[in-house]
Amino acid sequence: MNTSAISRMLGVSSSTVQRWVKHLGLKMERNEFGHYLYSEEDIQILKEFKQQLQDGIPFQDIQVTKKVRRGSRNMQKTDEQDQSFLERLKVVERKVESKADSVVSYQLLQHRREIEDLKKEIESLNSQIKELVEKTKQVEEDQTDSTEPILVTRKRKKIFLSLLGF
Numbered sequence: 001m002n003t004s005a006i007s008r009m010l011g012v013s014s015s016t017v018q019r020w021v022k023h024l025g026l027k028m029e030r031n032e033f034g035h036y037l038y039s040e041e042d043i044q045i046l047k048e049f050k051q052q053l054q055d056g057i058p059f060q061d062i063q064v065t066k067k068v069r070r071g072s073r074n075m076q077k078t079d080e081q082d083q084s085f086l087e088r089l090k091v092v093e094r095k096v097e098s099k100a101d102s103v104v105s106y107q108l109l110q111h112r113r114e115i116e117d118l119k120k121e122i123e124s125l126n127s128q129i130k131e132l133v134e135k136t137k138q139v140e141e142d143q144t145d146s147t148e149p150i151l152v153t154r155k156r157k158k159i160f161l162s163l164l165g166f
Contacts, residue, residue, distance in 0.1 A: 001037070003035065005038075010046060018036075021042075023059070024049065028042065
């Protein structure tokens with residue numbers, strides 16, 4: 001039921017009903033438009049409140065017993081919601097962990113490939129260095145071998161020239 005129906009039932013204005021709800025501290029359920037929805041318990045509480053007012057009890061001194069059952073029902077709803085949120089949170093955490101693990105493993109594979117490529121390049125460079133060292137040794141040997149005969153041949157020419165008198 002809505003506020004206007006309750007106010008007609010109790011014979012008071014709708015603003016009076018809203019004031020009583022606020023004074024009693026009732027936690028009302030609301031519809032999608034934000035209007036109060038009254039249950040049978042709420043109606044009984046408001047009837048008791050009106051009766052006490054009619055009996056002459058001052059507004060501030062009126063106390064109405066609230067049933068605990070209503071609050072516990074709300075607690076059950078929030079507990080169920082909390083549980084569902086926790087479950088969803090755990091699922092998301094597991095997904096994030098698995099994603100992080102897959103990213104890390106991919107990065108490790110990339111690093112291994114890079115290291116293997118670098119090792120191959122180092123081996124290639126080492127073999128090139130060895131080849132160059134061997135070539136330089138061979139060139140040096142060839143130069144030393146070729147320089148000796150040239151010196152000898154020059155001396156021979158000088159000897160022949162000196163014999164001929166030129």
